[in-house]
Amino acid sequence: MDFVFLYETFVTLISAIPTTLQLAATSVALGTILALGLALCRLSGIAPLDWFARAYIFVFRGTPLLVQIFLIYYGLSQFRGVRRSMFWFILRDPYWCAIIALMLCTAAYSAEIIRGGLLSVPHGQVEAGRACGMSRFLMFRRIVMPLAVRQSLPAYSNEIISMVKATSLASIITIMEVTGVAAKLISETYRAIEVFIVAGAIYLAINFLLTRIVVLIEYRLSPHLRQAPSLQPVAAGEMR
Amino acid sequence: MTQPSFLDLIGSGPDGWGPALAAAAMMTILIALAGYAIGMVFGALGAWAKIAGGPIARSVAGTYTTVLRGIPDLLVIYLFYFGGSTVISAIGHLFGASGFISFPGFIAGALAVGVTSGAQQTEVFRGAYKAVHAGELEAAVACGMPPFLRFRRIIAPLTLRYALPGMGNVWQIVLKESALVSITGVVELLRQSQIGAGSTGRPFDFYFIAAMIYLAISTLSGALLQFGEKWFTRGVRRG
Numbered sequence: 001m002d003f004v005f006l007y008e009t010f011v012t013l014i015s016a017i018p019t020t021l022q023l024a025a026t027s028v029a030l031g032t033i034l035a036l037g038l039a040l041c042r043l044s045g046i047a048p049l050d051w052f053a054r055a056y057i058f059v060f061r062g063t064p065l066l067v068q069i070f071l072i073y074y075g076l077s078q079f080r081g082v083r084r085s086m087f088w089f090i091l092r093d094p095y096w097c098a099i100i101a102l103m104l105c106t107a108a109y110s111a112e113i114i115r116g117g118l119l120s121v122p123h124g125q126v127e128a129g130r131a132c133g134m135s136r137f138l139m140f141r142r143i144v145m146p147l148a149v150r151q152s153l154p155a156y157s158n159e160i161i162s163m164v165k166a167t168s169l170a171s172i173i174t175i176m177e178v179t180g181v182a183a184k185l186i187s188e189t190y191r192a193i194e195v196f197i198v199a200g201a202i203y204l205a206i207n208f209l210l211t212r213i214v215v216l217i218e219y220r221l222s223p224h225l226r227q228a229p230s231l232q233p234v235a236a237g238e239m240r
Numbered sequence: 241m242t243q244p245s246f247l248d249l250i251g252s253g254p255d256g257w258g259p260a261l262a263a264a265a266m267m268t269i270l271i272a273l274a275g276y277a278i279g280m281v282f283g284a285l286g287a288w289a290k291i292a293g294g295p296i297a298r299s300v301a302g303t304y305t306t307v308l309r310g311i312p313d314l315l316v317i318y319l320f321y322f323g324g325s326t327v328i329s330a331i332g333h334l335f336g337a338s339g340f341i342s343f344p345g346f347i348a349g350a351l352a353v354g355v356t357s358g359a360q361q362t363e364v365f366r367g368a369y370k371a372v373h374a375g376e377l378e379a380a381v382a383c384g385m386p387p388f389l390r391f392r393r394i395i396a397p398l399t400l401r402y403a404l405p406g407m408g409n410v411w412q413i414v415l416k417e418s419a420l421v422s423i424t425g426v427v428e429l430l431r432q433s434q435i436g437a438g439s440t441g442r443p444f445d446f447y448f449i450a451a452m453i454y455l456a457i458s459t460l461s462g463a464l465l466q467f468g469e470k471w472f473t474r475g476v477r478r479g
Contacts, residue, residue: 062412062458063451064419067430071451074437075444161310168312172423179315190340192322200311207310 009198019177023167027102035110042115060108066169073097073173098170106163117152150221157214161207250449257436264432265453271418278354283361290366308359313417316356321348321424345424357414364406371402401472408465415458
């Protein structure tokens with residue numbers, strides 16, 4: 001095995017890691033806000049909002065992400081109205097198109113995770129909050145949200161990891177993140193296997209670190225599972 | 241020249257891309273089915289290694305599932321497509337051929353999709369096997385069934401029953417992943433839409449219809465899977 005080549009590939013690919021992380025972080029952050037809105041629509045009990053959220057989730061989970069990216073990046077430019085609108089400077093930029101597509105897609109998946117988390121909050125806790133005279137917003141902020149976050153964190157970490165993997169699709173619309181640079185290296189050197197090993201190792205390292213971070217947050221968020229010395233202690237990782 | 245309407249575009253008239261899109265949709269289904277079948281084989285082997293294998297088989301299967309679930313599918317497709325070409329070119333050189341021999345995109349795509357979905361399938365099968373009651377397996381041993389008969393009559397049917405929902409999820413993932421195979425030049429749904437978009441200058445219409453066809457395929461197969469689930473669990477008491 002040619003270690004010099006592996007090292008050079010590694011150095012080249014490292015420069016692309018920030019782009020991958022930026023894409024993932026921006027789209028997950030924006031997607032989470034959208035997902036929270038969608039989950040609240042689903043739970044609002046107002047039929048039009050509920051049906052809108054259902055349709056949104058159905059469409060975005062039922063179609064390939066690559067098709068969504070193409071629809072936004074290539075598709076929207078078909079309309080003269082879009083090309084002349086004030087949003088064109090965003091919609092002609094592949095970077096922002098990738099972020100918009102990733103955000104819209106992750107929102108559909110996360111909305112269901114958040115909905116599950118919100119539904120899992122025990123009734124007794126909500127009633128206790130109401131009995132204390134909390135307003136709806138205060139109760140949501142102090143009681144429902146923290147409990148829901150703790151409950152949905154394991155599923156959420158899977159979603160974040162699949163988003164990191166999904167950022168690779170941005171390379172198809174010319175963004176030079178890790179997979180994009182790797183594809184360029186492969187077509188320049190015809191050494192697919194070596195480049196694959198290095199790029200794969202980078203993604204594995206990113207995802208490994210992410211899972212560790214989420215496990216740490218989960219551990220911090222669930223002190224009630226640790227403080228009972230008489231019970232069998234439950235490790236944070238075994239909660240899922 | 242007047243612009244053809246959206247319906248002309250997807251119909252079978254002179255401006256119509258309907259037949260081409262239908263053929264491409266069949267290709268998408270074909271890739272997904274081939275990838276899914278390969279994934280089933282890998283999943284079964286992986287689950288077998290994780291459940292009954294020795295320490296070496298277990299660690300190989302563990303590495304396989306960790307690695308393939310941790311790296312992007314696109315990268316795996318690049319590996320099989322370009323790596324496959326490198327390998328068969330090298331083999332070609334041994335037999336006196338010269339130059340670059342390209343690896344068929346369909347095989348590369350199906351293998352890549354199969355290997356990645358196999359990692360998910362491994363976990364599905366392993367979880368399903370764990371859900372089978374130990375008592376039923378013991379009962380089979382007590383009846384004096386030899387291992388193969390036990391596998392055929394008891395383990396496989398019960399494991400598959402528990403695995404069905406997870407297998408359905410994997411199918412939906414495989415179907416969507418098959419869109420990535422378009423980068424190898426195989427004319428499946430997304431590639432055909434790219435061709436159509438390029439030659440008519442109507443990208444939105446083509447990607448929109450592609451999205452709708454994907455949605456239709458996944459909805460239909462989802463309904464089929466749900467029916468299958470009902471059918472295979474008809475003997476199970478609920479509640």
